[in-house]
Amino acid sequence: MATVDLKDVRKVYPGGVEAVKGVSIAIPDKELCVLVGPSGCGKSTLLRMIAGLETISSGTCAIDGKVVNAVGPTERDIAMVFQNYALYPHMKVYDNMAYGLRNRGTPKDEIDSRVRSTAKVLELSHLLDRRPRELSGGQRQRVAMGRAIVRNPKVFLFDEPLSNLDAKLRGQMRVEIKNLQRSLGVTSVYVTHDQLEAMTLADILVVMNAGLVEQMGAPLDIYEKPASTFVASFIGAPPMNLLAIAAKPDSQADTLEKFFANGAGLGIAAPVLAATLGFRPEDADVLGEGEKPSGSLKLPATVEAVEPVGAESFLYCAAAGGRIVVRVAGRAVAKPGDSLEVLVPAGKLHWFDSTGKRV
Numbered sequence: 001m002a003t004v005d006l007k008d009v010r011k012v013y014p015g016g017v018e019a020v021k022g023v024s025i026a027i028p029d030k031e032l033c034v035l036v037g038p039s040g041c042g043k044s045t046l047l048r049m050i051a052g053l054e055t056i057s058s059g060t061c062a063i064d065g066k067v068v069n070a071v072g073p074t075e076r077d078i079a080m081v082f083q084n085y086a087l088y089p090h091m092k093v094y095d096n097m098a099y100g101l102r103n104r105g106t107p108k109d110e111i112d113s114r115v116r117s118t119a120k121v122l123e124l125s126h127l128l129d130r131r132p133r134e135l136s137g138g139q140r141q142r143v144a145m146g147r148a149i150v151r152n153p154k155v156f157l158f159d160e161p162l163s164n165l166d167a168k169l170r171g172q173m174r175v176e177i178k179n180l181q182r183s184l185g186v187t188s189v190y191v192t193h194d195q196l197e198a199m200t201l202a203d204i205l206v207v208m209n210a211g212l213v214e215q216m217g218a219p220l221d222i223y224e225k226p227a228s229t230f231v232a233s234f235i236g237a238p239p240m241n242l243l244a245i246a247a248k249p250d251s252q253a254d255t256l257e258k259f260f261a262n263g264a265g266l267g268i269a270a271p272v273l274a275a276t277l278g279f280r281p282e283d284a285d286v287l288g289e290g291e292k293p294s295g296s297l298k299l300p301a302t303v304e305a306v307e308p309v310g311a312e313s314f315l316y317c318a319a320a321g322g323r324i325v326v327r328v329a330g331r332a333v334a335k336p337g338d339s340l341e342v343l344v345p346a347g348k349l350h351w352f353d354s355t356g357k358r359v
Contacts, residue, residue, distance in 0.1 A: 002064035002077075002154035002187050003029050004050060009059035011045050019045045021211035022059070027204060030185045032178070036198035037208035037234070043191045044159060046208075050189060051157050052076050064154055079148035080157040083164060085140045087132040087147075093119075094128040097147045104151075114150040121180070122146050138169045145177070149184065156181070156188040162197065174200055195235050199223065207231050229356040232278050238314065240278045240350065243321030245270065268297055271359040274351040281314065281327040283348035286334070287341040297344040299324075303334045317342070 004027040011020040020042040027033045035043040048054040050061055052073035060067050068076050079100075087096050094115055101111045119125045122142045132140055141161055148156060158177075162170045178201055181188050192198050198205055198219070205219045207230075215227040226232035232240040270277070279297070287298060301317035301324060313332035317324050319342065326342055334340060351359040 003027060003062075004033075004155060004187060004189065005060075005062040005065075006046070006050070007060045007062075009046065009049060009061060010057045011042070011049060011054060012057040019211055020049070023208075023211075023213055024059075025206060025213070025216065027187060027189065029187055031203040032181050032188045032190060032201060033204040033206060034190045034192060034198045034202035035206050035208055036192055036195055037214075039193060040210075041208040042211040043193075043208050047157055047159055047189060047191045050155075051078055051080055077154040078157055079151050079153040079155075080159065081141075081144050081148050081161045083160040085132070085144045085164075087140060087143060089132050092129055092131055093124060093135070093143050096132070096143055097150055100147060100151050111150075114152075115146075118146045118149045121149075121183075122176075137165050138173060141165065141173060142176075145180070149180075154187065156186050158188065158190040160192055161190075162192075163194075170194075170197070177201065196237055199235070207234060209234075225358070226278075226350065227358050229276055229278070229352050232350065232352070236280065238281050238325045238327075240280055241284070241322075241324040242352075243277045243319070243324070245274060245277050245321060268346050268349070271351045273353045274359050275354040276352040276356070277321070278350035278352065279344045279348055281325040283344055284324070284326045285343045286315075286326065286328060287343045296346060297342075297349060299342045299344070301326075301340055301342050303336050303338045303340065305336055306332050306334065308332060315340075 006023055006025045009020060009023045010018065012018045023046060025033065035046060037043050045054060049056050052068065052071065056069050060069060062068065063076060088099065091099070097115045097118065098111050101114065116125070119128055122145065124142055124146060127135065127139060132143070135143065144161070162173050165173060174197060190201060202219050204216065205222055206216045207214045207222065209230050215222050215231045222231060223235055226235060226240065229242055233242060299319050301319040303315055303317050305316040307314040307316065308331060312330065313328050315326040315328060315332060315334055317326060324342065353359050
């Protein structure tokens with residue numbers, strides 16, 4: 001298979017618009033790298049530069065150790081799966097999957113063997129004589145994946161392939177793509193704006209913002225230790241609670257009571273440079289009557305809305321420094337208008353400086 005190495009890659013469009021601002025990523029052989037971020041962050045542009053569909057303004061892209069900046073898309077030995085499937089409507093499933101191999105002059109017997117074996121893996125064998133209009137969205141996406149797989153490329157590229165599917169089907173296809181990528185062992189780059197999709201699929205997660213890499217690493221490492229308030233607010237559903245605090249740079253001994261806006265909090269030393277305090281909804285709890293815990297943040301809050309989702313409920317609350325979300329098990333007892341005290345262990349708090357970077 002292959003590695004993919006991007007070194008200080010930039011993309012500047014006519015007029016000076018810089019879509020990608022010096023990105024360096026090393027993707028090992030057989031790994032699945034997911035690029036995630038909001039619309040306009042540069043992730044699809046980066047993918048298209050790997051594919052050769054966009055020229056690189058500066059920097060290098062290497063596939064399997066070979067710099068491919070000047071190599072055309074058809075010569076890079078990559079296969080791309082698009083958001084809109086890009087199937088030929090007049091061709092049957094078999095012909096859609098065989099099309100690329102025929103163009104490359106692959107022997108007919110080999111084409112038939114590859115198409116039928118791939119169709120079996122993707123559970124498309126009974127659909128080979130149908131046309132795309134006769135298929136569901138999930139079946140069309142599997143055909144698009146099959147067309148890529150039969151080529152046996154060095155690298156798979158996925159450009160938001162599940163965005164046109166409903167929520168249930170997206171969940172099923174996520175599992176299929178992950179299992180398929182592992183079984184084939186093909187180096188893959190996957191673009192999505194869906195952070196849940198990114199977390200569940202990635203071996204390597206790259207969070208992008210405004211043309212730059214905000215953070216790169218294992219999904220759970222990024223979730224547990226976000227490098228910035230942007231990453232903290234983007235990764236997680238619901239995202240991390242972020243509260244503004246008022247710091248006193250002349251003292252390191254002050255407690256959170258003196259750092260936190262409006263005087264909330266009890267007995268926790270805050271980093272001197274901290275300007276924002278964060279905690280995950282699942283790390284918070286509601287203080288029971290008579291409880292007096294130590295070494296925890298105790299934050300008065302007022303319930304604004306309750307969202308029951310079955311095995312758990314989310315309490316949306318107003319608190320000093322901003323609004324917060326608390327996840328509680330089962331059916332919530334609290335109701336809108338209730339006052340409560342939210343408890344967060346000191347070890348579950350995250351601190352960020354005035355630029356939004358992790359302290």
